[in-house]
Amino acid sequence: MTALLTTSALTVRFGGVIAVNNVSIEIQPKRLYGLIGPNGSGKSTLLGAISRLTKSTEGTMTFRQSDYTALPAFKVAHMGIARTFQTVRLLPSLSVIDNVMLGADFRHFGSSIFAPWLVPGWSTARERAVRNAAENAIVRLGIEEYKEIKPDVLPYGIQRRVEIARALAGGPDLLLLDEPTAGMTKTEREEIGALLRRLCDEGLTQILVDHDVGLVVDVCDEVYVMNSGSILAQGVPADVVQRADVQEAYLGKRHR
């Protein structure tokens, strides 16, 4: 199978810190990947490098077999790579639907900061397309009832759903999720896990960073484990998490 995304000897340095060290991964299409590892092991930085919001220092990346190592982040979004962030980053002055519409618009029309539907009375084919995409994403995330509300008054779990909807609304080919279930209850986490699994079964390739190892084992097809910036292990989640070196690094104790 041809990989959708590859990184080859990818390295990210922040001054003297090597946050991502010589990482080579292959992401096959229509699969859900877990990316786990202890705090500070480089997971968010790797997602940042893949989305080009963080500059890589060495190595290369391809998407659909084309090298995009030097592309600016907005062009990477246009190519079809979307992400959510570890902390909620929604625009507090806009309603949920407008936040999600910005995500849809960014993918398809993105280099402009002008969102025409925010101007009263302005209605265009572009707005209709964007609104449709946003409405669909909102339904998928089960947040229709919050559509007209500003996100900062909503419970944290709902805000996280809005972020996923925003990333989804652009119709990405690869979705990078940085701890989307952080701060959620167990039931909410299971719901998000089931949703991500469903999206994958419908053909969406995803990389999921999550500290809930049980969730990753339950929903992911494959897992990469990072430790100190490097890939420590890769494979079938249920097998990989049993490995002694993974347990030692990730859980901080040796498998007994």
Ligand SMILES: Nc1ncnc2c1ncn2[C@@H]1O[C@H](COP(=O)(O)OP(=O)(O)OP(=O)(O)O)[C@@H](O)[C@H]1O
């Ligand atoms: N902008 C930055 N400047 C300097 N160092 C950074 C920066 N971002 C991350 N780091 C460092 O890079 C390393 C990897 O951090 P990163 O946030 O990628 O880890 P992580 O695996 O996502 O951790 P967590 O599970 O806590 O989210 C850490 O040592 C961190 O302190």
Ligand SMILES: [Mg+2]
């Ligand atoms: Mg992180």
